[in-house]
Amino acid sequence: MATETIELKPERRREPALESAGPAVQRRQPPTPPRQRNREPRTVRPQIAGPLSDAGLGWFSIGLGAAGLLFPRAISRWLVRRDHRRLLRAVGARELASGIGLLSGRQTAAWLWSRVAGDAMDLLLLGAASQSRRASAGRIAATTAVVAAAAAVDVMSAVQEEAGRRVHVRQSITTNVSPEAAYDFWRDLANIPRFMRHIRSVTPTGPRHSHWVATGVAGIRIEWDAELTEEQPNRLIAWRTLPGARIRSSGRVEFERAPDDRGAVVRVEMEYEPPLGSLGVTAARLLGREPAQQLHEDLRRLKQLLETGEIITTQGQPAGRPSGASWKYDSAARDDQTVADR
Amino acid sequence: MKANCWYGKKKVEVVEVAEPRILNRHDAIVRITATAICGSDLHLYDGVVPTMERGDILGHEFMGEVVEVGPEVKKTKVGDRVVVAFPISCGHCFSCQHEAFSHCENSNPNAWIAEKMLGHSPAGIFGYSHMTGGFAGGQAQYARVPFADVGALKVPDGLRDEQVLFLSDIFPTGYMAAENCNIRPGDTVAVWGCGPVGQFAIRSAKLLGAEQVVAIDRVPARLKMAKQGGAEPVNFEDSDVYDALLDLTAGRGPDSCIDAVGMEAHAPMMIGWYDRLKQLLMLESDRPFALRQAILACRNGGIVSVPGVYTGWIDKFPAGAMMNKALTIKTGQTHAQRYMRPLLERVQKGQIDPSFVITHRLRLDEAPKGYELFSRQDGCIKVVMDPWK
Numbered sequence: 167m168a169t170e171t172i173e174l175k176p177e178r179r180r181e182p183a184l185e186s187a188g189p190a191v192q193r194r195q196p197p198t199p200p201r202q203r204n205r206e207p208r209t210v211r212p213q214i215a216g217p218l219s220d221a222g223l224g225w226f227s228i229g230l231g232a233a234g235l236l237f238p239r240a241i242s243r244w245l246v247r248r249d250h251r252r253l254l255r256a257v258g259a260r261e262l263a264s265g266i267g268l269l270s271g272r273q274t275a276a277w278l279w280s281r282v283a284g285d286a287m288d289l290l291l292l293g294a295a296s297q298s299r300r301a302s303a304g305r306i307a308a309t310t311a312v313v314a315a316a317a318a319v320d321v322m323s324a325v326q327e328e329a330g331r332r333v334h335v336r337q338s339i340t341t342n343v344s345p346e347a348a349y350d351f352w353r354d355l356a357n358i359p360r361f362m363r364h365i366r367s368v369t370p371t372g373p374r375h376s377h378w379v380a381t382g383v384a385g386i387r388i389e390w391d392a393e394l395t396e397e398q399p400n401r402l403i404a405w406r407t408l409p410g411a412r413i414r415s416s417g418r419v420e421f422e423r424a425p426d427d428r429g430a431v432v433r434v435e436m437e438y439e440p441p442l443g444s445l446g447v448t449a450a451r452l453l454g455r456e457p458a459q460q461l462h463e464d465l466r467r468l469k470q471l472l473e474t475g476e477i478i479t480t481q482g483q484p485a486g487r488p489s490g491a492s493w494k495y496d497s498a499a500r501d502d503q504t505v506a507d508r
Numbered sequence: 509m510k511a512n513c514w515y516g517k518k519k520v521e522v523v524e525v526a527e528p529r530i531l532n533r534h535d536a537i538v539r540i541t542a543t544a545i546c547g548s549d550l551h552l553y554d555g556v557v558p559t560m561e562r563g564d565i566l567g568h569e570f571m572g573e574v575v576e577v578g579p580e581v582k583k584t585k586v587g588d589r590v591v592v593a594f595p596i597s598c599g600h601c602f603s604c605q606h607e608a609f610s611h612c613e614n615s616n617p618n619a620w621i622a623e624k625m626l627g628h629s630p631a632g633i634f635g636y637s638h639m640t641g642g643f644a645g646g647q648a649q650y651a652r653v654p655f656a657d658v659g660a661l662k663v664p665d666g667l668r669d670e671q672v673l674f675l676s677d678i679f680p681t682g683y684m685a686a687e688n689c690n691i692r693p694g695d696t697v698a699v700w701g702c703g704p705v706g707q708f709a710i711r712s713a714k715l716l717g718a719e720q721v722v723a724i725d726r727v728p729a730r731l732k733m734a735k736q737g738g739a740e741p742v743n744f745e746d747s748d749v750y751d752a753l754l755d756l757t758a759g760r761g762p763d764s765c766i767d768a769v770g771m772e773a774h775a776p777m778m779i780g781w782y783d784r785l786k787q788l789l790m791l792e793s794d795r796p797f798a799l800r801q802a803i804l805a806c807r808n809g810g811i812v813s814v815p816g817v818y819t820g821w822i823d824k825f826p827a828g829a830m831m832n833k834a835l836t837i838k839t840g841q842t843h844a845q846r847y848m849r850p851l852l853e854r855v856q857k858g859q860i861d862p863s864f865v866i867t868h869r870l871r872l873d874e875a876p877k878g879y880e881l882f883s884r885q886d887g888c889i890k891v892v893m894d895p896w897k
Binding site for chain 2: 340342428429462463469474475479480481483484486487496498
């Protein structure tokens with residue numbers, strides 16, 4: 167029932183500085199795949215040539231790695247006049263692994279971050295080397311500058327890779343009311359903050375437009391305007407954010423009669439670009455806001471409201487400890503209280 | 509108010525806590541006049557149930573007087589004398605409307621924890637870990653009862669607390685275990701575990717027309733009480749259970765077997781140590797000796813009914829016996845609300861007096877002593893506590 171995918175955007179905003187500085191070259195770009203309504207998660211890999219592309223960084227890594235593996239003694243002597251063959255070989259092997267990983271075209275972001283981690287390690291090693299009396303200060307400084315530049319490129323590439331991701335979640339629930347009742351409840355936008363944990367308010371601003379205020383990660387207030395894109399009474403509501411909104415998202419909710427008239431099936435599908443890309447999602451996850459789980463909890467609250475008219479809580483009950491609800495386990499009940507308090 | 513709280517393995521303490529208040533519109537507050545320690549509370553006491561937290565108020569068998577009701581409570585009135593079902597059930601969801609009250613879909617705010625561990629969540633339960641909602645329990649002077657119209661049964665004045673208190677859990681639990689056996693005339697029912705649930709399973713099996721009931725335990729006082737209830741006692745430390753059961757059924761095996769033991773079964777020698785070691789090493793969370801034995805002893809095509817509590821994973825499950833013998837396994841947390849009214853009628857008609865099971869009457873202050881006595885099993889079968897003495 168629960169699905170969540172993080173996928174790459176088909177087109178990626180990347181303007182390599184070196185290319186744009188040079189004469190206008192007609193860059194060959196693959197045709198952009200059409201933006202389809204994602205029933206199935208898919209990953210699209212852009213192929214961009216140039217010194218800053220992932221492939222470029224991959225070959226760069228392989229080159230460095232090969233140098234470290236083939237001439238460890240020479241490099242070591244050149245830097246600190248000492249033979250640190252094993253260390254140099256280890257560094258070379260690491261570079262080689264990152265390079266092959268990047269060229270594989272899979273998990274690009276992870277391999278880019280592995281390069282960033284490698285750069286950090288190299289800078290630390292260079293720092294240690296600079297303490298050595300035998301080291302050549304000039305050579306160490308020059309090498310440090312090169313590594314720092316590479317690190318900057320790596321960080322930029324990794325962040326861009328992350329920012330191009332969007333989150334796709336899909337959840338469904340069966341409620342013991344008619345599809346009509348479920349539809350009416352959802353269509354009254356004022357009800358949405360009652361079951362969607364992170365939504366603070368929804369204000370209709372026109373027949374098809376509404377203004378949304380939400381609480382993001384770490385309590386940050388986010389606002390946007392949305393429009394209805396499709397509506398079929400008692401069957402379907404679809405929406406998307408208006409151009410220029412800080413958050414780009416779209417979604418749809420469908421209402422069906424469950425087999426043998428066992429109530430209403432509510433299916434929700436949403437897609438959005440989280441701030442900071444998958445870094446944002448990872449941060450949200452660490453704070454207990456896993457997107458699919460969050461939507462699942464939202465739908466559970468919807469079901470409770472439809473079936474019983476309220477959301478059950480333990481917040482405020484007695485216990486033989488300072489707080490009645492447990493900080494460790496009762497996060498859902500705590501959040502319900504914040505829903506009730508609004 | 510005073511409440512008995514859990515503070516860790518083998519550690520409960522009666523402490524002063526705030527009085528409960530109405531938190532949801534379907535809530536009622538009950539001033540508790542009698543409360544009991546359930547065999548399943550011993551699993552909490554022994555620290556084998558996950559998602560317990562220091563300070564949790566224990567107890568899911570309680571009754572008392574309604575002192576306050578929320579705005580949406582329609583049937584239950586202030587002043588009613590009620591006994592409260594241990595599962596919390598909304599009465600509106602698909603499960604509740606099919607009388608599967610212990611599967612209520614709306615009463616567990618921590619359903620996500622249970623879903624991670626069990627695939628689907630059961631209903632919320634009073635005082636029984638955060639996986640079933642983290643609700644404050646009823647070993648206290650007051651309790652908040654969510655969905656009071658569904659969970660609180662009004663009891664008539666003519667009956668004493670001790671006669672109706674066990675409608676909250678162990679009587680319906682023993683009864684459902686027997687009902688699940690689909691007893692026909694001439695049937696033999698074997699019951700593993702002669703704790704309170706086992707005792708009610710034995711008497712319920714008799715009420716439902718079993719020809720022969722066999723009671724399996726090792727504590728003499730429990731076997732004696734079982735015998736008084738009409739069962740044939742078998743002490744598993746003195747005789748081989750499988751042989752004894754085949755002897756008593758002339759080779760057929762019992763038509764149905766009830767595992768009223770659950771996850772902390774005691775087993776003789778090697779197998780017992782095997783399961784204890786695996787539980788200690790967290791290679792299995794539950795010790796299923798009684799369940800294994802019940803499956804192996806049950807006759808071909810028979811029913812294995814499991815009211816005993818399991819929370820996690822077991823090892824060496826006799827799947828071959830289950831499949832080749834075409835066994836039916838029936839189990840579940842009790843749908844207490846389904847049985848309370850009909851069983852109350854049986855009590856009113858004098859068919860059974862549930863107070864027979866009580867061996868110890870204590871003050872709530874003595875709860876730690878009660879847990880210790882019950883856990884030692886030494887002549888202690890059921891502890892009832894008065895919160896106001």
